[in-house]
Amino acid sequence: MAAAALRRLGREGAGLAARCGLGGHERDRGGSVRVRGVSTPVLRQPRFPRRAPWRGYRLIPADDELYQRTRVTVLKPESPGSAFIEGYSPRGFTISGSVVVGPCAVLPRTILQWNVGSWQDISFQSLALFRLLEPPVEVLVLGTGDRVERLHPAVLKQMRACGIAVEVQDTPNACATFNFLSTEGRLVAAGLIPPRGTYKEG
Template sequence: MNREDAPEGPIIKGFRERGFLVADRYVPGGLKLTPDDARDWAATDVTELAVADVADLLAMEPPPEFILLGTGNMMARPPVAFVRAIEARGVGLEVMDSRAAARAWSVLRHEGRWIAAALLPL
């Protein structure tokens, strides 16, 4: 991919320790991504996620097609109430380990998809 083909917005360039390399900065823990922004995320445990933890992603205009949820080093199921609350807002949820979600983010943004991501620490 050359520069002209690069997707707009933040792209994860790698992983280090428990965090993510985004553009030229290291995010030492969890990470939230929108097509326009990358910011630290304090959530650490998939079993304790509530819709309030991703309310800012759900508030995007227009709403994201879906949220990529990275559950850390291994894929784990989020609480059923969390999944249902997101889907009730008409937003899909794709769950995978955080490394896979980071790779999927880059591919889907390259396709121009309007998505969001919430990645728990590695």
């Protein structure tokens, strides 16, 4: 009974125990205050949970599949008859499985050689082929080689007067633009000059 009362009193109980001849108090190895003659600690030092060392989170293969998945979509022609540019080189182009040497005119369902030597030969007359198409094309994409070349403004103005929008780009981008517009169902044609210093096979 006395021991239980002392446990409830804490430190004061320890002093009271000393005065009552119960042996005073002592501190054990764990830092708890005990009253001699009482087995249960009267006052225990607060214990804080040991904090685990901080660890940076490192992605595991499962995380990579879940969070870092990359999806690549390769454009393909929606109909078997549509021209699709698969690759290019300094010698020419690979279009719908066929190899075309030199500059070429890519029409919605036909591939022709284009009689120009360089971008400087592109004129209103050399673009006559694209104006004769039926149904008429909406967009004409011109690839001028390794870089974008500035065509004469009169040529672009005359083509717009015929209802044809002209996009002048370097040949690699012109190929991609033609494929994109073709898969979107647009009436598009391309006049392409092979780039000199690049090669790409789709």
